[in-house]
Amino acid sequence: MASLSANALVFFAVAWAAWCLASLRANLSRARATGLPYVILPCSVLGAPWLLTQPVLLPLLAALPESWTAKWLPLLLFNDGWHNGYEPFQRAGGDTFLAVSPGGVILYTCHAEVSSQLFRDTRLGKPAHLMSLLNIFGPTITSTDGAESRLYRRITAPFFSEATMRDVFVGTVQGGGQLAQVLRQPAAHHHLRDLAAKLSLHILNRFCNQAETLEDLAMTLRGDDKPQGTHRMTYAEAVFTLLENYMTIFLIPSKLLRSSPSHTHRQAATAYAELGRYLQEMKGQKEAELQQKVPALSNKPESIPELLVQSGLPAKDGSPAVLRPDQVIGNIWVFVLAGHETNANTLTFIILLLACYPVTQRAMQADLDRILGDTPPDQWTYDTHYNPLMNSFVGAVINEALRLFTVLPVIPKYVPPTGPPISITIDGHVHPLPPDTVAFVNTSATHRHPQYWPRRESSEDTTPRAKRPFAVSDFNPERWIQKTGVAKHGLLSPPPGTFIPFSEGSRGCLGERFALVELCASVAVLFKSSSVRLLTRGEEGGEYPEGELADTWEAARDRAELALSEGVKFDMSLRVVRNVPVRFEARDSVSR
Numbered sequence: 001m002a003s004l005s006a007n008a009l010v011f012f013a014v015a016w017a018a019w020c021l022a023s024l025r026a027n028l029s030r031a032r033a034t035g036l037p038y039v040i041l042p043c044s045v046l047g048a049p050w051l052l053t054q055p056v057l058l059p060l061l062a063a064l065p066e067s068w069t070a071k072w073l074p075l076l077l078f079n080d081g082w083h084n085g086y087e088p089f090q091r092a093g094g095d096t097f098l099a100v101s102p103g104g105v106i107l108y109t110c111h112a113e114v115s116s117q118l119f120r121d122t123r124l125g126k127p128a129h130l131m132s133l134l135n136i137f138g139p140t141i142t143s144t145d146g147a148e149s150r151l152y153r154r155i156t157a158p159f160f161s162e163a164t165m166r167d168v169f170v171g172t173v174q175g176g177g178q179l180a181q182v183l184r185q186p187a188a189h190h191h192l193r194d195l196a197a198k199l200s201l202h203i204l205n206r207f208c209n210q211a212e213t214l215e216d217l218a219m220t221l222r223g224d225d226k227p228q229g230t231h232r233m234t235y236a237e238a239v240f241t242l243l244e245n246y247m248t249i250f251l252i253p254s255k256l257l258r259s260s261p262s263h264t265h266r267q268a269a270t271a272y273a274e275l276g277r278y279l280q281e282m283k284g285q286k287e288a289e290l291q292q293k294v295p296a297l298s299n300k301p302e303s304i305p306e307l308l309v310q311s312g313l314p315a316k317d318g319s320p321a322v323l324r325p326d327q328v329i330g331n332i333w334v335f336v337l338a339g340h341e342t343n344a345n346t347l348t349f350i351i352l353l354l355a356c357y358p359v360t361q362r363a364m365q366a367d368l369d370r371i372l373g374d375t376p377p378d379q380w381t382y383d384t385h386y387n388p389l390m391n392s393f394v395g396a397v398i399n400e401a402l403r404l405f406t407v408l409p410v411i412p413k414y415v416p417p418t419g420p421p422i423s424i425t426i427d428g429h430v431h432p433l434p435p436d437t438v439a440f441v442n443t444s445a446t447h448r449h450p451q452y453w454p455r456r457e458s459s460e461d462t463t464p465r466a467k468r469p470f471a472v473s474d475f476n477p478e479r480w481i482q483k484t485g486v487a488k489h490g491l492l493s494p495p496p497g498t499f500i501p502f503s504e505g506s507r508g509c510l511g512e513r514f515a516l517v518e519l520c521a522s523v524a525v526l527f528k529s530s531s532v533r534l535l536t537r538g539e540e541g542g543e544y545p546e547g548e549l550a551d552t553w554e555a556a557r558d559r560a561e562l563a564l565s566e567g568v569k570f571d572m573s574l575r576v577v578r579n580v581p582v583r584f585e586a587r588d589s590v591s592r
């Protein structure tokens with residue numbers, strides 16, 4: 001018996017190895033036909049075999065001499081793409097190349113010309129089969145393709161009007177004022193990202209979902225909010241807990257999670273169930289409102305749930321509903337996710353970068369004083385202030401943070417498996433990409449490409465404090481300020497494809513304006529009234545390891561830079577997970 005199963009095992013191993021070799025050969029010949037440089041990998045970074053064996057294999061592979069693995073191992077570490085910046089491309093000797101494995105062919109590019117083609121060519125889709133991660137409540141705009149995603153875009157796009165932007169600007173100034181007060185509390189830095197997330201989730205609920213008031217934000221920021229009715233978690237708690245445990249919730253069925261001995265698992269299950277209920281309630285309420293609504297009376301911009309729910313109802317003329325209930329719910333959810341995480345993380349990066357760069361912070365504040373003068377925040381408006389602010393150091397700081405801290409470091413595209421190859425052209429040479437090729441536009445490598453974005457001189461760091469390049473030392477908002485000529489806009493406008501934090505083309509970010517308006521208003525309101533400062537260990541208080549002698553600002557800055565490199569993580573989006581001790585202080589009128 002034992003020898004029979006051993007034989008079977010050997011048989012399967014041999015068959016599998018033969019299949020791998022045959023697939024690799026087939027894929028290799030397709031890759032060669034493109035005329036692009038390629039790297040051979042033992043497995044696909046996206047395939048189940050690697051995803052499942054990675055926890056065991058990775059420590060072994062990491063123990064091998066670096067010279068053996070440097071060329072290919074980084075390409076198998078999906079979540080390290082941001083940390084490596086442009087380096088893997090430098091090592092591969094090209095800005096566009098293929099990674100070939102038995103599991104498939106992946107194209108990597110940080111070449112502006114190629115990215116622009118990939119964004120513009122409407123025959124390219126999204127690898128929706130790899131993105132189902134987002135569809136935990138139903139299909140979503142981000143993780144579907146073709147006619148289906150176009151339908152969702154068409155339905156929700158009217159929300160992003162100028163009228164909405166006016167509301168978002170004013171609302172963020174109000175909400176940011178509340179955040180500023182909370183941030184001035186001494187220990188607030190321990191919760192910096194969470195507080196930023198509370199603000200951005202509030203802005204999203206208030207304007208996308210028309211579901212919250214400023215008082216709700218004040219309560220959430222203080223941590224005084226309680227679950228309403230029969231809910232076991234507040235809405236914000238459900239969203240944050242779900243996001244913290246996203247992989248667990250995606251991979252393990254709720255039923256198992258609910259009866260798991262692990263408290264975290266049970267919390268994750270509760271968060272999923274609770275958020276599902278909140279989304280259903282939101283849908284139900286909008287349905288009720290829509291059925292009562294007198295059309296002529298409402299001139300408020302419509303909310304995202306309203307637009308989606310409307311499409312989920314049969315039309316007045318009796319024609320059937322355009323969306324199924326799961327499509328309505330899935331998309332309400334994805335707007336919550338896409339609309340708050342990215343902004344929360346970007347605002348957090350901006351705050352910490354400004355703490356590391358006090359001179360830049362003061363320059364930005366000088367612009368805030370010049371543009372806003374003594375106008376009280378409740379009189380700031382989108383029409384008067386948004387453009388001047390975005391053309392000043394405020395816009396420069398936001399752009400520079402978006403450049404270096406790409407919350408989405410990679411943008412996937414896909415050559416449909418059925419259909420002809422799709423060609424890209426590089427320097428006049430045509431390269432046909434075979435069907436079923438996944439293409440990754442590496443935003444973070446593009447944004448740190450030495451040709452498009454020369455490094456700041458002082459950032460040529462000769463003391464290797466960490467193995468990987470420090471994005472933070474390259475932070476230089478000054479590079480966005482146009483000094484010569486009579487530029488119509490105050491800021492540099494980079495060549496197409498070189499600055500792509502929001503992607504471009506028909507699948508570009510729907511919320512780009514929304515995001516920029518929110519970032520602009522929150523940065524303005526936080527830094528008009530306060531300054532942020534890095535804390536030395538003495539100022540911070542608390543216990544520290546013996547032998548840490550240096551307690552200077554420079555030492556604090558070194559730690560902050562390390563936190564903004566090694567303490568940054570990418571899973572759902574790029575965020576800083578290590579605490580950076582900072583303090584917000586009121587700007588005294590003397591120093592202005």
Ligand code: HEM
Nearest residue numbers: 141142338339342343346408501502503507509510511515
């Ligand atoms: C700093 C903030 C933000 C950044 C950097 C950002 C970036 C991006 C990027 C790179 C994509 C393309 C993803 C892909 O192709 O796989 C995207 C898509 C999207 N974003 Fe944003 N985003 C931000 C904020 C927002 C906000 C505030 C909203 C909504 C209120 C939003 C809604 C969306 C939606 C709906 C999509 C999917 C579009 C589609 O697939 O057709 N985003 N975003």
Ligand SMILES: *[C@@H]1O[C@H](CO)[C@@H](O)[C@H](O)[C@H]1NC(C)=O
Nearest residue numbers: 075077078081088108410442
């Ligand atoms: C591009 O980004 C992905 C995702 O972060 C990463 O896995 C990959 O290694 C990057 N490719 C290169 C050449 O840097």
Ligand SMILES: CC(=O)N[C@H]1CO[C@H](CO)[C@@H](O)[C@@H]1O
Nearest residue numbers: 023027103104105434436437
């Ligand atoms: C781009 C391409 O041809 N990829 C193929 C590589 O091999 C696997 C396994 O045979 C196929 O499923 C892919 O389509």
